Amino acid sequence: xxxxxxxxxxxxxxxxxxxxxxxxxxxxxxxxxxxxxxxxxxxxxxxxxxxxxxxxxxxxxxxxxxxxxxxxxxxxxxxxxxxxxxxxxxxxxxxxxxxxxxxxxxxxxxxxxxxxxxxxxxxxxxxxxxxxxxxxxxxxxxxxxxxxxxxxxxxxxxxxxxxxxxxxxxxxxxxxxxxxxxxxxxxxxxxxxxxxxxxxxxxxxxxxxxxxxxxxxxxxxxxxxxxxxxxxxxxxxxxxxxxxxxxxxxxxxxxxxxxxxxxxxxxxxxxxxxxxxxxxxxxxxxxxxxxxxxxxxxxxxxxxxxxxxxxxxxxxxxxxxxxxx
Amino acid sequence: xxxxxxxxxxxxxxxxxxxxxxxxxxxxxxxxxxxxxxxxxxxxxxxxxxxxxxxxxxxxxxxxxxxxxxxxxxxxxxxxxxxxxxxxxxxxxxxxxxxxxxxxxxxxxxxxxxxxxxxxxxxxxxxxxxxxxxxxxxxxxxxxxxxxxxxxxxxxxxxxxxxxxxxxxxxxxxxxxxxxxxxxxxxxxxxxxxxxxxxxxxxxxxxxxxxxxxxxxxxxxxxxxxxxxxxxxxxxxxxxxxxxxxxxxxxxxxxxxxxxxxxxxxxxxxxxxxxxxxxxxxxxxxxxxxxxxxxxxxxxxxxxxxxxxxxxxxxxxxxxxxxxxxxxxxxxxxxxxxxxxxxx
Ligand SMILES: Nc1ncnc2c1ncn2[C@@H]1O[C@H](COP(=O)(O)OP(=O)(O)OP(=O)(O)O)[C@@H](O)[C@H]1O
Ligand code: SF4
Ligand SMILES: [Mg+2]
Numbered sequence: 024x025x026x027x028x029x030x031x032x033x034x035x036x037x038x039x040x041x042x043x044x045x046x047x048x049x050x051x052x053x054x055x056x057x058x059x060x061x062x063x064x065x066x067x068x069x070x071x072x073x074x075x076x077x078x079x080x081x082x083x084x085x086x087x088x089x090x091x092x093x094x095x096x097x098x099x100x101x102x103x104x105x106x107x108x109x110x111x112x113x114x115x116x117x118x119x120x121x122x123x124x125x126x127x128x129x130x131x132x133x134x135x136x137x138x139x140x141x142x143x144x145x146x147x148x149x150x151x152x153x154x155x156x157x158x159x160x161x162x163x164x165x166x167x168x169x170x171x172x173x174x175x176x177x178x179x180x181x182x183x184x185x186x187x188x189x190x191x192x193x194x195x196x197x198x199x200x201x202x203x204x205x206x207x208x209x210x211x212x213x214x215x216x217x218x219x220x221x222x223x224x225x226x227x228x229x230x231x232x233x234x235x236x237x238x239x240x241x242x243x244x245x246x247x248x249x250x251x252x253x254x255x256x257x258x259x260x261x262x263x264x265x266x267x268x269x270x271x272x273x274x275x276x277x278x279x280x281x282x283x284x285x286x287x288x289x290x291x292x293x294x295x296x297x298x299x300x301x302x303x304x305x306x307x308x309x310x311x312x313x314x315x316x317x318x319x320x321x322x323x324x325x326x327x328x329x330x331x332x333x334x335x336x337x338x339x340x341x342x343x344x345x346x347x348x
Numbered sequence: 349x350x351x352x353x354x355x356x357x358x359x360x361x362x363x364x365x366x367x368x369x370x371x372x373x374x375x376x377x378x379x380x381x382x383x384x385x386x387x388x389x390x391x392x393x394x395x396x397x398x399x400x401x402x403x404x405x406x407x408x409x410x411x412x413x414x415x416x417x418x419x420x421x422x423x424x425x426x427x428x429x430x431x432x433x434x435x436x437x438x439x440x441x442x443x444x445x446x447x448x449x450x451x452x453x454x455x456x457x458x459x460x461x462x463x464x465x466x467x468x469x470x471x472x473x474x475x476x477x478x479x480x481x482x483x484x485x486x487x488x489x490x491x492x493x494x495x496x497x498x499x500x501x502x503x504x505x506x507x508x509x510x511x512x513x514x515x516x517x518x519x520x521x522x523x524x525x526x527x528x529x530x531x532x533x534x535x536x537x538x539x540x541x542x543x544x545x546x547x548x549x550x551x552x553x554x555x556x557x558x559x560x561x562x563x564x565x566x567x568x569x570x571x572x573x574x575x576x577x578x579x580x581x582x583x584x585x586x587x588x589x590x591x592x593x594x595x596x597x598x599x600x601x602x603x604x605x606x607x608x609x610x611x612x613x614x615x616x617x618x619x620x621x622x623x624x625x626x627x628x629x630x631x632x633x634x635x636x637x638x639x640x641x642x643x644x645x646x647x648x649x650x651x652x653x654x655x656x657x658x659x660x661x662x663x664x665x666x667x668x669x670x671x672x673x674x675x676x677x678x679x680x681x682x683x684x685x686x687x688x689x690x691x692x
Pocket of ligand 1: 430646
């Protein structure tokens, strides 16, 4: 186990390093922030001064070297725009995004798995066909459009739910959370639902195909031959087996959910990291963009590790370290 | 069980005539068909047999002859598109074909147990052995978990698994194939069933383990008065194990009787062919005789006797479906030209 973890850690360091190179070069390629940041009527001297202040006069390799040096000390640079550490800026927005992504994943599990189970157990029933047709919509409808439709129906026409912002928040562990207040929850529901559409469909499909495959297994028939109740056969013997792929995919999806909450956050004006990155891209606030991307890389690495550990916990045949170390 | 106990328990097995105790299982005219898109597959078509109390009945036949489907029919686990379309399955005189699913569930694993062919596939890979055993106890009895665990441990000991306490906490993948099959057998024994359906339980195991398990199963049956329906395609297993035999071909019973009689003097050409194709010590060096041809597809069986295309004795009389006859006492066959020559 320890050996396994150390190996994973070393791989992760390599990934982070390679990503930092790619991100740095990529961001460098997309344009010159000076053009945007400096007033058009500024003279040459002001210009020069600004360029030196931002450290943009140095050669690229040196800029990268300084960036890495600072990064190792936990400093991912200062935002050109806010003149605040980029890391702090992003971390401030992170809880909002995490809250949104986790709620969306929760929706996917709570809605997707039972529906997938139904569709898998009775594949020819009318409701199963309806569920599957619905899941195709969930896959193919563009997220921003669904978001706008949700706003139109539930906020504009029915007036049930608010359409922008986080609403009231409450403090927990030094962080503001929306899900702790009723008003905040009402604000959270629609964006989370919007973000979960794709994932609900994914959970339905994964669960359904898992069920279809698992109920044909000998061990399920054997479980029935033991005289177990249908509830136990489905709820324990079938479900425990299909949880393995479902948990893996849902966990891995959490990373991309966080990364791609951008659209939903924009539509619902949800003040998370996604909204910040979009704003930063508009003004080419390089340190924030780089810091954001690095944080996303970190997050993916951590999520993958957690998923692997959960996986080994769910599937006794996979014991980390035993086979891999 | 208790009804017949005084009469048969003490008596020497061979001395008791077949009619002394009421049979544990009597299947009459069973038809189980699969309604597939390609047509109706008559996997089991008019099958009748009896499993006597405390005896082992060997159900033999080539692959695809309907043995497993027969077993599933008895325990009520035929899944769509399959359905029992006709026949009676009398378990202690009670027709199982008419029971509700819930009534059937109460019998399954309790009074009728089944062991499957592939031990690698029968245990749930993500559940510990104790979970899989305890749930079986609790499905049929209201006992506390500790008692259930005790029972599970005893059952593991009974089938010869060393240090059962530790083994209970293991996952199936930590067992060898032979050990897994013992676990499956232990699960089948948990409620001391009156009937065990064993579907080729030793085919996937190597010969030594197979021998051990056969020996133990035979002993268990003898000790507890359990009846056994042993499904196999291996005649040599049946020869050493069973009391009665029932030979199936293309969903039909073609010959049945006691093992000694049928194997000593097979009347049906198919049974003869089967026996001729088994390697045996007595005829070493003699070439094995294979039955020519293949099992016909159940979707379009030839008219008349299904064995016709492979039978050396076939003639025009075989063009119509042969009825079941009893040319010798206690010997039922389905053939118009049985091997009766040289009868004593
Ligand atoms: N679900 C099903 N759908 C359609 N046909 C089926 C189904 N299950 C079984 N059959 C058919 O029933 C016939 C008998 O199958 P069965 O499994 O009982 O044979 P078997 O005698 O047990 O053979 P084996 O020795 O290979 O286990 C086969 O021809 C098979 O094609
Ligand atoms: S009925 Fe005819 S074809 Fe069928 S087994 Fe008997 S002799 Fe052969
Ligand atoms: Mg079979």
